[in-house]
Amino acid sequence: xxxxxxxxxxxxxxxxxxxxxxxxxxxxxxxxxxxxxxxxxxxxxxxxxxxxxxxxxxxxxxxxxxxxxxxxxxxxxxxxxxxxxxxxxxxxxxxxxxxxxxxxxxxxxxxxxx
Amino acid sequence: xxxxxxxxxxxxxxxxxxxxxxxxxxxxxxxxxxxxxxxxxxxxxxxxxxxxxxxxxxxxxxxxxxxxxxxxxxxxxxxxxxxxxxxxxxxxxxxxxxxxxxxxxxxxxxxxxx
Numbered sequence: 001x002x003x004x005x006x007x008x009x010x011x012x013x014x015x016x017x018x019x020x021x022x023x024x025x026x027x028x029x030x031x032x033x034x035x036x037x038x039x040x041x042x043x044x045x046x047x048x049x050x051x052x053x054x055x056x057x058x059x060x061x062x063x064x065x066x067x068x069x070x071x072x073x074x075x076x077x078x079x080x081x082x083x084x085x086x087x088x089x090x091x092x093x094x095x096x097x098x099x100x101x102x103x104x105x106x107x108x109x110x111x112x113x114x
Numbered sequence: 115x116x117x118x119x120x121x122x123x124x125x126x127x128x129x130x131x132x133x134x135x136x137x138x139x140x141x142x143x144x145x146x147x148x149x150x151x152x153x154x155x156x157x158x159x160x161x162x163x164x165x166x167x168x169x170x171x172x173x174x175x176x177x178x179x180x181x182x183x184x185x186x187x188x189x190x191x192x193x194x195x196x197x198x199x200x201x202x203x204x205x206x207x208x209x210x211x212x213x214x215x216x217x218x219x220x221x222x223x224x225x226x227x228x
Contacts (some may be wrong), residue, residue: 035218040220041220042118042203042217042218042219042220042221043158043203043218044218045215048215058215090157090158092157101163102160102163103148103158103160103216104160105157105159106157107155107156107157108156108157
């Protein structure tokens with residue numbers, strides 16, 4: 001009963017480096033999304049996907065890329081890390097059906113860019 | 115601009131006491147309103163989900179209320195326990211997005227002391 005699994009849990013990058021945050025879910029959910037959480041602010045949507053092969057931008061997409069080749073996986077790529085991308089990143093998934101759609105979150109990836 | 119405002123920012127209560135957290139929103143129309151609990155270092159976990167036509171929803175010692183006329187929601191915690199120490203996040207989904215593009219409040223940080 002894994003739910004949403006994110007890796008790694010912690011990561012330190014140097015400015016300009018690239019990396020991929022992994023997210024996998026085993027609930028056959030159509031909808032997956034990436035958020036970042038910064039102190040004193042609500043979670044902000046980076047990118048989302050409503051199904052394999054379909055992605056779209058959220059509120060703060062600059063500096064990030066995503067792809068959805070399978071239903072299960074939704075990786076987030078940082079192209080050239082910047083200190084402003086220091087944050088905690090959460091992946092979430094949910095079923096599309098109905099108004100009472102519960103989102104399930106991963107445990108988060110704490111990223112520090114130095 | 116759609117917003118979700120939560121109060122207080124933080125709250126300290128003694129174990130066994132009750133407390134009420136507030137959420138004011140400007141999102142209209144909306145599909146659903148959710149309350150999440152986020153333990154330190156973990157992802158948010160859903161407590162309650164209410165559609166616009168519901169007034170109250172309970173989950174054990176947690177009771178959420180919704181007043182769509184005043185655009186206010188509250189989360190009442192009864193007989194608090196040390197394990198209730200966490201951030202509580204109010205989340206509203208605009209109707210047009212079908213519940214996907216959610217707007218997160220910044221959360222209320224609750225500390226329960228023995």
